Amino acid sequence: MALSANCLKLEKFSRCIRSPQRNRFYSSQNNKKGIVLGVYNEKSENENKLVLTPASEKFNELSQGKLLSNLKFVESEIKEGKSFVFWGLHEDYQAVAITGLGEKNKKFNPLELIDSKKETIRLAAAAGCAALKNAGLKNISVESLGDAEASAEGSILGTWKFQEYKTKKDDIPQVNICLENATEKDNWNRGVIKANAQNLARKLADTPSNLLTPTIFSQQIAEILRSENIKIEVHDQEWAKKEEMNAFLSVSKGSVEPPKFLELTYNKGQNEKPYVLVGKGVTFDAGGISIKPSTSMDHMRADMGGAASVTATLYAVDKLQIPVNLKVLIPLVENMPSGSAIKPGDVIKAKNGKTICVDNTDAEGRLILADALSYSSKFSPKWVLDIATLTGAMSVALGSGATGVFTNSDHLFNILQTVSSSTGDRVWRFPLWKHYLDQVAKNDAYDLNNIGKGRGGGSCTAAAFLKEFVPENTEWLHLDMAGVMGPQPDSSMPYLGKGMTGRPTRTLIEFIAAQKKM
Known part of the structure; x- marks a missing residue:
């Protein structure tokens, strides 16, 4: 989503919203403009009262009081996260979407682990833009609503949709900010970059697997990250083969598509040791010989959601010029059944020398991550973070509410949880106990099994397995994003719409940015 050049300064609002001189309400469809303005819902003597934001007050003044007089008729309709569209209030903006912000002084909600103010603004901006988009407007201005960065995120995420392969595509409106002060331009731009990054992850995850094989993924990333x-x-x-990545290679044996291993390097942190991101890149997962049920198997085009997220994160880190050294490792494969596929009970040796019995070929993500994690030791990293649509058990545990996290570092988890509360895309911590390691590591004939022996705890045994391949004495986080990959089973994040979600890309971006603020 391109940022329009004609951003508005509130102190010069009148240049953009001129006093009515002649009626241009019936201008051509292509020239129609809309604006999103906010109102707070405050309680006064047991009654709801609408309070205008500063931008709304200025618009009301320049529309000669028409905004406020019209609001009185629909006061009960404008609630938090909901919008109402008015027409003909001013000649320069044919439509005005008034969007509800709820109470003015929202605070951090410790029970919900979320910055309620920022999330409300995202929802409100998305609702206002959606209302104007549905009304056919292609040029939309949005006020900051109290936080320009969150307003940009809601606006850009809410107006985007995956429609790459439709013959006739819907128009996506151009969205720009109506500035309240000059400093908010940078905040808006930052929000646009983060939202565009998440939209990139959404696009990659929703692309059909025949059009995003390991080879095509590598080619596209070379263009996107140029x-x-x-x-x-x-x-x-x-x-x-030379790197002895036999676990990685074993997964690709059943497919005619050759595997690829992407290594991306971003050096803007002088001589510091790099941070390493590892993203699971299974471009389609049929389960191999342990084949999946056919129901919703098409969703497995997004089993490379981890790869999409780390790619999009690097895109944003570069655009934001964050001064860090970053390595991104993406093992790319298809997991298919065939006469050449790895079979249940086969034993392989991983890059770090440990032997693995593959009792379930549908537990393939941990195999390709194992070799990628082992390879990361080459860079003596400050920390390593891997992210994957790893286990269906995580979807059962958390649904779409949060990304599951396993880590050996309280310090890093505290940072991750703090930034996830700010982005509205939360994380929740799970245990890395020896209890779970024993279920994959106590074997007579080999070092590890790729699935646990007991019932339940599948996400925990998978994380315990991965821990065996993390470089020694290295801080590490494993993020299981299976529940948040999408499509959304509910409307908990209306600004993401249908399809794959691109979560938790903005949380990863903020996590890396937070390293330089410590």
Whole structure:
């Protein structure tokens, strides 16, 4: 979503919203403009009272009081996260979407672990933009609603949709900010970059698997991340053999599509040791010989959601020029059944020398991550974070409410949880107890099994398995995003609409940015 050049300054609002001189309400459809303005819902003597934001007050003044007089007729209709559209209040803006912000002085909600103010603004901006978009407007201005960054995120995420393969595409409106002060332009731009990054992850995750094989993914990333700050290396199957990545290679054996291993390097942190992101890149997961049920198997085009998220995170880190050193590792494969596929009970040796019995070929994500985690030791990282649509058990545990986290670092988790509360895309911590490691590591004939022996705790045993491949004495986080991948089963985040969600991309971006603020 491009940022319009004609951003408005409130102190010069009158230049953009001129006093009525002649009726231009019936201008052509292409020239119609809309504006999103906010109102607070305050309680006064047991009654709800609408309070205008500063931008709404200025608009009301320049519309000669028409905004306020019209609001009186629909006061009960405008609630938090809901919008109401007025027409013909001013000649320069044919439509005005008034969107509800709820109470003015919202605070952090410790029970919900969320910054209620920021999340309300995202919802309100998205609702206002959606109302104007549905009314056919293609040029929309949005006020900051109290936080320009959150307003931009809601606006850009809410107006985007995946429609790459439709013959006739819907128009996506151009959205710009109506500035309250000059400093908010930077905040708006930052929100636009983060929202565009999440939309990139949404697009990648929703792309059909025949159009995003490991080879095509590598080619597209080389174009998307074309930057003087990013070095892109696409390693092939022969390279992986030399690196003794047998766990990674074993998953690709059943597919005619060759595996790829992406290594992306961003060096803006001088001589500091790098942070490492590892994203699971299974471009389609049929389960291998342990084949999945056919119901909703098409969703497995997004089993590379981890790869999409780390790619989008690097995109934003570069655009925001965050001064860090970052390595992004993406093992890319298809997991298919065939005569050459790995079979249940087969034993392989991973890059770090540990042997693995593959009792379930549908537990393939941990195999490709195991070799990627082992490879990360080459860079002596400050910390390693891997993210994957790893287990259906995580969807059972958390649904779409949060991303599950396993970590050996209280310090890093506290940072991650704090930033996730700000982004509205939360995380929740799970245990890394020896109890779960024993279920995969106590074997007579080999070192590890790729599934646990007991019932339940599938996400925990998967994390315990991965821990065996983390570089020694390295801080590490494992994020299981299976529940938040999408499509959304509910409307908990209306600004994401249908399809894959791109979560938790904005949380990853903020996590990396937070490292430089400590």
